[in-house]
Structures are given as C-alpha cells and as structure tokens.
Amino acid sequence: MVQYSQSRFDASFGALSDATRRGVLEQLGRADASITDLAKKFHMTLTGMKKHVGVLEQAGLVTTEKVGRVRTCKFGLRGLEEEAAWIEGYRQLWAARFDELDIVVEELKRKEKAKWT
Amino acid sequence: MDVRRESEATPTKNRTGVERKSELELVVTRTVNAPARLVFEAWTRAELFRRWWVPKSYGLTLLSCEMDVRVGGQYRLVFRHEDSTMEFFGTYLEVTPHSRLVWTNEEGDNGKTITTVTFEENDGKTLLVVHDLYPSKEALDSGSTGGMPEALDQLDELLVSLGSSSATK
Numbered sequence: 001m002v003q004y005s006q007s008r009f010d011a012s013f014g015a016l017s018d019a020t021r022r023g024v025l026e027q028l029g030r031a032d033a034s035i036t037d038l039a040k041k042f043h044m045t046l047t048g049m050k051k052h053v054g055v056l057e058q059a060g061l062v063t064t065e066k067v068g069r070v071r072t073c074k075f076g077l078r079g080l081e082e083e084a085a086w087i088e089g090y091r092q093l094w095a096a097r098f099d100e101l102d103i104v105v106e107e108l109k110r111k112e113k114a115k116w117t
Numbered sequence: 118m119d120v121r122r123e124s125e126a127t128p129t130k131n132r133t134g135v136e137r138k139s140e141l142e143l144v145v146t147r148t149v150n151a152p153a154r155l156v157f158e159a160w161t162r163a164e165l166f167r168r169w170w171v172p173k174s175y176g177l178t179l180l181s182c183e184m185d186v187r188v189g190g191q192y193r194l195v196f197r198h199e200d201s202t203m204e205f206f207g208t209y210l211e212v213t214p215h216s217r218l219v220w221t222n223e224e225g226d227n228g229k230t231i232t233t234v235t236f237e238e239n240d241g242k243t244l245l246v247v248h249d250l251y252p253s254k255e256a257l258d259s260g261s262t263g264g265m266p267e268a269l270d271q272l273d274e275l276l277v278s279l280g281s282s283s284a285t286k
Binding site (some may be wrong): 004048087090091093094096097098099100101102103104105106108109 | 134137143144147149150151155156158159165168169170171172173174175191245247256
C-alpha cells in the first residue's frame with residue numbers, strides 16, 4: 001500500500017511540474033472538456049494536448065472517456081481502480097484474520113474432543 | 118495422488134469474499150470449518166479474539182483487548198504501530214449466542230460504524246457474514262486504507278494551491 005501511493009505520488013508530482021498541465025487541471029476543475037477544446041484553449045496541436053492529457057491520466061489526476069469521436073476529459077482520480085485496490089487490501093486483511101481464526105477454532109475443536117474422550 | 122488430496126484439505130481453500138453492497142455498506146464472508154458455538158466463542162472471548170483479530174503480518178501489536186460482551190457492554194482495543202498507538206472502541210448492541218453480534222465502532226470523527234456479524238451453521242460448518250454500515254461514504258472510503266486517503270487529501274490541497282498560484286500569474 002505504501003509503495004503504491006509512493007509511485008502514485010511520483011507520477012503526480014511529475015505531472016504537476018509542467019505549467020500547461022497545471023492549467024489543464026485548473027480548466028478541468030471548472031468543467032469537463034474535450035481534447036480539441038483544450039488544444040484550442042492552450043494554443044496547441046491536438047497531438048501535443050493528447051500527450052499532456054496522457055501524462056495527467058497516467059498520474060491518475062484526470063480520467064478520459066471516448067464517446068463517439070470525442071474524448072472528454074474529467075478532473076478526478078481513477079475511481080474504479082482506486083476502489084478495486086482498496087477492496088483488495090480490505091479482502092487481504094480479512095483473509096489473514098480468518099486464517100488466524102481458523103487456527104484458534106481448530107484448537108477449540110481439539111480441546112472439545114479431548115474432553116469427551 | 119495423496120499429495121493432491123492433502124493440499125485440497127488445507128484451510129487455505131476457504132475463500133474470503135468482500136463486496137461493497139452500497140455506498141455505505143461492506144460485506145465480508147467466509148466459511149469456517151467448525152460449529153457456530155465454537156466460532157462464536159472465538160469472537161466473544163477476549164483471550165481468543167486477540168489471537169486472530171490482528172494478523173501477525175500487519176506489523177501491529179495488540180497492547181490490550183477488553184471486551185464486555187453483553188448488550189450495552191463496551192470493548193476497547195489498543196494497538197501499537199511503530200511509535201504510535203491507536204484505539205478502537207465501541208458498544209455491543211446485540212448479543213445472541215452462536216448466531217448474531219452487533220457492535221458500534223466509535224473512534225472515528227465521522228459518526229458510528231455499525232458492524233453486524235452473523236454465524237450460520239450448516240452441516241458442522243459456519244458461514245460468517247460481517248456487515249459494516251458506515252455513517253457516510255467518506256467514512257467508508259477512509260476506513261481501512263491507512264495512509265492513502267490522507268495522501269490524496271494532501272494532493273488535493275496541493276492542486277488547489279497550485280491552481281490558485283497559476284491563476285494569479
């Protein structure tokens with residue numbers, strides 16, 4: 001978990017080191033926008049903007065969704081991935097707990113058996 | 118052949134399921150190979166409970182574990198993790214021997230989480246269902262993830278400050 005958030009942090013800081021990308025985040029904080037909108041607003045080529053959005057997306061700061069021919073960008077974390085990692089961590093905690101519970105319960109079973117024999 | 122049979126009999130095949138039922142509910146399930154009264158005992162006697170509740174691999178030490186398992190009774194667990202201690206405490210709302218336990222979890226700032234555990238015996242085995250009801254979505258999201266939500270909050274703050282400084286340029 002610690003390592004996971006560390007690499008996320010590195011990616012985030014990398015993404016934030018660029019003025020255009022910070023501007024894009026600020027823009028998306030106000031409203032969703034397509035790559036074309038963003039390219040126009042920041043006077044860039046589509047390819048250039050795609051690269052910037054890609055970096056932000058990798059860092060988990062922006063999500064994109066393609067509907068028809070338009071790719072819309074939203075400010076925000078990768079909700080589903082975050083949740084999947086979270087649930088898996090929680091499942092591992094309980095699995096470890098239950099494995100120890102099995103040991104305790106096996107011992108109770110043995111003790112009970114011993115009482116009757 | 119014998120080896121295979123042996124490995125099939127190991128307890129590791131007991132699967133732990135986790136499902137997020139709604140924005141406020143998490144459900145964990147597991148079948149334990151023992152009658153409900155023994156499983157219930159392991160959940161309600163402090164000296165047994167403390168042996169399994171904190172998995173050894175998690176680097177936590179359980180300093181104390183007090184459980185007054187009756188309706189209105191309190192529990193309090195104190196852990197040490199590296200240099201800090203953490204407390205978990207709450208009240209038992211329902212205690213039905215061998216079938217149902219309900220308690221509150223009151224250490225959070227965002228209200229009480231309610232945990233309901235049911236013990237369902239079938240053919241000498243017990244299906245455990247642990248249902249957590251959180252007071253808010255935020256409380257659930259910050260539940261058991263350790264540093265993550267805090268890290269994300271810090272990132273949010275950073276973004277806000279970066280956003281405002283680039284806007285003034």
